[in-house]
Amino acid sequence: MRRVLAPLALAASLALAGCGSSQAASQKAGPKQTAEEIQGIHEKQEGDLTVKTFDLFHEGKPDVWEYSKQAVDPKTGKPVQILVRKEMDLNDDGKVDVWRWYNDSGAVVKEALDLDFDGKVDEIIYFDEKGVPTKKELALDFNGKPNVWKFYEKGKLVRKERDTKGTGRVDTWEYWEGGKIDRIGIDTDGDGVVDQWIKRSGS
Ligand SMILES: [Ca+2]
Ligand SMILES: [Ca+2]
Ligand SMILES: [Ca+2]
Known part of the structure; x- marks a missing residue:
């Protein structure tokens, strides 16, 4: 079944994905599934990065990808995962439409948007440490060329x-x-x- 949701409402629900929110699992759980898998969350390693995927609507394919790197917490000396990039598929076509890059403090430093869902980036926004935009690149003709x-x-x-x-x-x-x-x-x-x-x- 195809979901019909306004992009903004969907974006808002996707934004919750990184905050530990989980929707009630609608699919039947197999005996070997972990609690996270039942919630549509999977984790794998891609080179140096850990990729955590979220299937928010339990359709069997991810809607959100979180890429994190291993680091050491300078205060505690313990290993921690630091989010470096987050990707989101807003319109459920399996292609990423929003990319966000983070600095080590967790602030968004860059965001790329595919506004018409054709796979080509239409807008890139750069932010300072306070989250204030410093530069925007726009491809107003939607051809991928700013x-x-x-x-x-x-x-x-x-x-x-x-x-x-x-x-x-x-x-x-x-x-x-x-x-x-x-x-x-x-x-x-x-x-x-x-x-x-x-x-x-x-x-
Ligand atoms: Ca998409
Ligand atoms: Ca586009
Ligand atoms: Ca001239």
Whole structure:
């Protein structure tokens, strides 16, 4: 049976996966299944990383993957698992749609999103240690090629760079101040250097 859930509601339920939440097991438990397996949780080793998968809807395939590495807790000297990456399949097609990377303190440093579920990443967001975005890369044509880059300082947009011609090179620079465009630089001949400036009137 195919589940029909709004992506946001699903994302919210998936977000709970890492918090020890478990739904009531709906499948019949075989005699050899562990409690975790009954909850749709499996663990395996992939190189240096431990991969924990969560089958949140008990359909026999994972919806969430958590990759963690072995480390030593500096305070206790005991071995601990540190989450390095989490992947989520929001629309149940078996392909990952959200990737999150974490630093050793557990903060998200980077997130990649496949917004239209075609397997190509459409947006990448970079965060500082406080979880504030510092940069966003957008593939507005949904072809997997970023064509807009947004830069932030203290959470505020300060610059947008655009590749308006699909050449893979930035040809338009927008400088933002106080939530408004202050000036735009345009490279008209493709040499990477601004040839024309458009300024906000009155500035
Ligand atoms: Ca998917
Ligand atoms: Ca996509
Ligand atoms: Ca130029």
